[in-house]
Amino acid sequence: MAHRRAPHKLVYSPYTRKSKPDRDDRPLFDETDKPFEPKTPPPCSSRALLEWSTSNIRLSDDETMSSLVDLDELGQAQRLVFRNLKLGHGSTEISTLLDVAVFDRLPCGRWAAPQKPLIDAVEFRPTESRGYGCFATQFIPQASLIHVEYPATVTQNTMVLPPSYQMTTAEVYRELFRRVPDKTFQALMSLCNSQPPESGFEPEEAILRTNTIGITLPFPESHGSAAMGHNAVFLQASRFNHSCAPNASHRFDPKSFTLTVHTLRPINKGEEICISYIDLIAHPTRAARLSMLEKLHHFYCTCAVCMLPAAVITASDARRERISEATPEKIHEPFNAWYASRERSRDKLKEVMAFHTEAVTDMMSEGLHFRFRYFLHLFLLAVCYAALKDTRNFRSWLGKARDVANSSYLASEETQKLLQHIMNPETFPAWGWAVN
Numbered sequence: 078m079a080h081r082r083a084p085h086k087l088v089y090s091p092y093t094r095k096s097k098p099d100r101d102d103r104p105l106f107d108e109t110d111k112p113f114e115p116k117t118p119p120p121c122s123s124r125a126l127l128e129w130s131t132s133n134i135r136l137s138d139d140e141t142m143s144s145l146v147d148l149d150e151l152g153q154a155q156r157l158v159f160r161n162l163k164l165g166h167g168s169t170e171i172s173t174l175l176d177v178a179v180f181d182r183l184p185c186g187r188w189a190a191p192q193k194p195l196i197d198a199v200e201f202r203p204t205e206s207r208g209y210g211c212f213a214t215q216f217i218p219q220a221s222l223i224h225v226e227y228p229a230t231v232t233q234n235t236m237v238l239p240p241s242y243q244m245t246t247a248e249v250y251r252e253l254f255r256r257v258p259d260k261t262f263q264a265l266m267s268l269c270n271s272q273p274p275e276s277g278f279e280p281e282e283a284i285l286r287t288n289t290i291g292i293t294l295p296f297p298e299s300h301g302s303a304a305m306g307h308n309a310v311f312l313q314a315s316r317f318n319h320s321c322a323p324n325a326s327h328r329f330d331p332k333s334f335t336l337t338v339h340t341l342r343p344i345n346k347g348e349e350i351c352i353s354y355i356d357l358i359a360h361p362t363r364a365a366r367l368s369m370l371e372k373l374h375h376f377y378c379t380c381a382v383c384m385l386p387a388a389v390i391t392a393s394d395a396r397r398e399r400i401s402e403a404t405p406e407k408i409h410e411p412f413n414a415w416y417a418s419r420e421r422s423r424d425k426l427k428e429v430m431a432f433h434t435e436a437v438t439d440m441m442s443e444g445l446h447f448r449f450r451y452f453l454h455l456f457l458l459a460v461c462y463a464a465l466k467d468t469r470n471f472r473s474w475l476g477k478a479r480d481v482a483n484s485s486y487l488a489s490e491e492t493q494k495l496l497q498h499i500m501n502p503e504t505f506p507a508w509g510w511a512v513n
């Protein structure tokens with residue numbers, strides 16, 4: 078059981094310190110606390126919320142760190158608190174600055190065990206020109222779990238501090254970093270800093286901005302949404318470089334509070350493993366991607382796709398634009414039209430299949446064969462084969478769709494159920510729909 082001391086006031090100002098002082102051992106969040114259920118829903122006005130918080134919200138142990146902050150974007154006042162979370166049987170300490178109500182939506186004290194990745198399948202080491210990166214130390218099959226990690230720090234990503242707030246943003250980030258154990262602090266400060274000098278960010282803020290991985294945490298619905306983007310920094314996962322044709326994808330699991338990384342395709346020994354920092358469908362052309370990466374992440378992308386010769390890039394841009402224009406609704410259209418037609422002929426179904434096969438080829442050649450749209454094409458091809466009662470091809474395409482769903486964290490529960498039909502094709506809803 079965590080030790081609990083009475084809340085106390087800070088008698089010094091840690092925010093003005095340039096270097097990390099001795100380890101600060103103020104009490105940590107008590108993980109054995111029961112989940113919190115507010116007695117009444119929180120009101121909207123700041124003043125009323127303050128009163129409501131006093132009776133409804135457990136305060137951070139360190140009251141001086143709690144303060145009501147206006148979150149402009151959501152038009153709500155919220156109470157952000159610094160708290161350290163202890164996980165991994167106490168071996169990991171995570172410095173967080175979160176809305177106090179987020180803790181009540183996390184399974185504090187009842188964390189799920191982290192998943193187990195392949196052992197020693199990857200290493201983090203210097204690249205030739207992009208600082209550190211992650212590399213495969215052996216051949217890694219598609220859909221393998223290669224990395225699992227707790228964050229070192231987590232903050233809400235829309236942190237709008239009013240000028241009257243007791244700390245500046247730089248001080249907030251400094252405090253966030255200061256609260257981690259010494260070794261973690263040193264590792265955090267040695268992460269890459271790509272912020273331009275003219276930005277004037279202090280080292281902590283610059284490092285946080287460069288190395289943040291966006292994660293989603295449950296959020297009080299009273300604040301406008303049940304989930305909210307947060308910024309997490311990882312000592313190792315933040316070393317994954319970006320590629321516009323990534324071979325790995327990541328996801329954060331709030332139940333175990335870990336980030337997991339899976340391979341999207343088979344990876345050879347020595348190959349660099351990259352994730353994507355941006356939405357590649359929303360930014361199909363090289364110019365759009367370069368501009369986005371420059372604007373958000375302050376680097377010129379030298380990934381394999383962006384370094385292709387100009388003539389090849391033109392063709393690649395065209396393919397990616399086609400992929401981008403094919404929204405999930407448009408992907409469903411040809412099959413739906415066939416289904417709605419009276420004949421439901423085999424010839425017309427072959428046209429639908431040609432449409433999907435072409436799209437699959439486009440996505441494969443662009444290295445984008447992991448997106449939801451790719452999954453949909455594979456899945457609809459399986460549906461077409463089901464309509465033709467072609468067991469072999471049905472199984473093959475449904476199997477491919479299932480692999481993509483598993484490695485890319487895709488597919489709803491409903492679709493997962495359909496993916497189970499692989500062993501019993503005749504039970505699939507579209508079985509034998511083609512009549513002529």
Ligand SMILES: C[S@@+](CC[C@H](N)C(=O)[O-])C[C@H]1O[C@@H](n2cnc3c(N)ncnc32)[C@H](O)[C@@H]1O
Binds near residue numbers: 375376378380
């Ligand atoms: C989150 S860090 C990734 C790890 C980093 N390479 C390191 O040494 O710690 C992001 C930084 O890595 C570099 N980087 C990542 N992907 C890159 C790419 N595709 N092209 C060029 N630089 C890249 C940039 O300097 C970027 O600001």
